[in-house]
């Protein structure tokens with residue numbers, strides 16, 4: 001067992017929207033810390049637990065078998081107090097009181113803002129991107145995305161069976177907040193007629209044209225994927241019915257996309273990122289976010305990372321259009 005440089009105890013919390021793979025992050029952080037002789041405290045319910053002292057000691061054995069479970073054993077929460085100066089001060093004071101030499105925060109960009117605030121108050125923090133939306137601009141990948149895609153395509157494949165039988169149009173709303181990454185990958189995987197994305201203007205007339213062309217070529221059902229950032233799937237369905245007379249039914253997949261046992265990609269990514277976070281804390285890092293760039297795990301300053309730009313994969317978007325009829 002190697003000894004961590006000046007680091008004796010760290011904390012780990014999960015915050016914001018949950019994502020499959022968060023448990024694998026917790027396991028990797030706890031086990032890596034343990035390997036280097038560092039104690040680990042689990043902070044429950046995100047920043048609320050930090051402010052209210054809701055903590056649990058985590059040893060190697062307490063994280064046995066959790067990688068295969070969805071959700072997060074530490075719970076997650078949205079904590080309004082953290083948005084106030086007093087709340088942030090209290091959180092930092094509690095970190096000092098608990099003797100934390102570092103804190104790993106797994107969540108989305110809001111959670112990283114909290115980590116940035118704590119770093120400024122003298123608590124070395126490292127963020128790990130955990131969200132099904134893949135919307136962290138500085139990272140090519142966020143933990144939970146692959147599992148969410150697979151959950152969505154399982155559900156949509158089933159929908160397709162019934163839509164095909166009735167020769168209907170199915171309009172499916174998938175999650176993603178303001179980003180269309182989930183919708184684009186899912187849309188390609190299920191062979192959607194059209195994918196409506198917040199990053200691209202809605203090409204409604206083109207979509208209707210494609211549906212008509214499909215009908216002429218013998219396609220008797222249609223699958224339209226709507227990213228939640230575009231608006232309500234019901235509005236899209238109403239417009240399709242009005243324009244074509246085709247029976248259009250809506251399914252909103254909702255929170256089901258956040259659940260389930262993480263895929264191999266999410267478990268491996270979570271383990272790599274959790275390990276990396278502890279290693280850089282040991283090297284004295286603070287105010288950093290762990291990312292995947294060109295298939296390598298690396299890290300950025302949180303401010304720099306959150307102000308980067310990330311667009312949809314345009315190539316993928318063009319592919320989706322080319323193969324849709």
Ligand code: ADP
Nearest residue numbers: 016017047078079082107108109110111113114
């Ligand atoms: P996500 O991390 O998934 O983006 P939120 O945006 O809801 O989710 O953020 C999660 C939590 O992070 C918030 O409930 C709050 O406690 C904390 N947080 C968000 N923004 C800030 C901020 N600007 N300063 C400090 N803490 C923040």
